[in-house]
Amino acid sequence: MTTTRVPVVFIHGLWLHATSWQAWADRFAEHGYDPVLPGWPNEPATVAEARANPEAVAGIGIDDVTAHYTAIIDQLPSAPVLVGHSFGGLFVQKLLGLGLGRAGVAIDPAQIKGVKALPLAQLRSGSPVLGNPANRKRSVALTRSQFRYGFGNAVSEAESDELFEKWAIPSPGRPLFEAAFANFSRNSPAAVNTANADRGPLLIISGGQDHTVPDVVTRGTFKQYAASSAVTELQQFPDRGHSLALDNGWGEIADASLTWLSGKAGVTAA
Template sequence: MPDQKRPYPILFIHGLWIHASAWRDWQDHFQELGYETSAPGWPGDGDSVESTRENPETLNDVGISLICRHYADIIDGMPVKPIVVGHSFGGLIAQELLANGYATAAVAIDPAPVKGVKILPFSQLRSGLPVLGNPANKKRTVALTRDQFRYSFGNMLTPEESDALFEKWTIPGPGRPLFEDATAAFVRNSPAAVDTHDAVRGPLLLVSGTDDHVVPLKVTEAVVKLYADNSSRTDFTTVDGRGHSLTMDAGWTDVAALAVDWIRQREQEMTASAVS
């Protein structure tokens, strides 16, 4: 039996190489707690893992700006601005939506770095090489191999669990977002830029797995520092011993519980503020 209806819907945004349906367990969990949820895919995604794998060319040349506009248009059609929960590149998109007034609050889990982060750990570089290693991939869609997925997403899992997640949820991903993020420091109006300093926005929670290869802890810590002079609320927490698969592996409920607790606290504060 679901809890009473919550005041804000939850919109989930997936990251590169993972289909939106990987949020299904999160949606069920949040719906049981009284939340309306949605998990729309990126522009070009198929309705299922299988259909996206069969037609990867529909994601060719899809970049950050197009993805942001896609979700902004979806939110424009919603009666209430949602709380956005994003993973990986979805976490970067969540921050852009929040900074631009499209979200009430946001949870960014192992988020792709925003413009201004100047460090590039080796594991992050290695994780991006399947795309960044060939400049022609900027306009193409690229699929990970099983071994590449194990290194990037499944490094804290058994090979068996990593391979099972690979088979269940992975899809080819457009190369453009990775190139745009990697070159953000050299592009004046980079689509990976987020107003971390002056945006008046709702609360933001940044979450990092301590053993993430794709977005290492020190990268998310650098993002937190970019928000240091922003007067809007920014919180940060870590999940020990977890890699980039933390939203969909066997321990996903621990991460979901963190998100739920934070969201409910912020809901209470926003309700109290509105009453006063």
């Protein structure tokens, strides 16, 4: 008798390549899942190619990425688990809100429409893009020091630099503008159907030292689901920054996600 393995789609955020999920893919495969690691639309296959061709992703917005992952999910043999980090966490929420996926994990998810907190750390983290309106149509790369502030502030400088060298790529500026001004747009692409009571269970994970998506923002996202009867839970990791999904402590976050999926979400992988 052949058992169908549950697909799990990993969705990265800005400034990281899809291959940064490889360790997670291996861990989930060990637990019976069938991992899928697609990049964003037009994203080159390797970090080196992405750095050499930054304009390949210029101008891509939230709706483009949502449609891209919707098409990928539609081709899978069964409804997948969705795991996303940063903007990937926003896409997990959008896709679940659309009725796609059996369950989702949103790690330090980018700000959705309705969340009003705007801490200074978040403003500084987004300033390399938001500081120039022309970046809406461009691809933007972080410097080593900007990556250190936005991602690697809770790990050593040496580890932050190592993560930067290994995974950092240029990314489109448009999604950050769309999220930053979501509350001023009636039809913002950063809006999520948080009222969908029929969606799959959702776990939101917060890093307490995160500069890019501070804990107060993640808690604000969690509160957007207060009126929904669908399962929504929040787990906080007080000493972790925005690099929590790829730094030396990634396994703690991956294992917490696996435990929640098998317990609260009731997902049996194989």
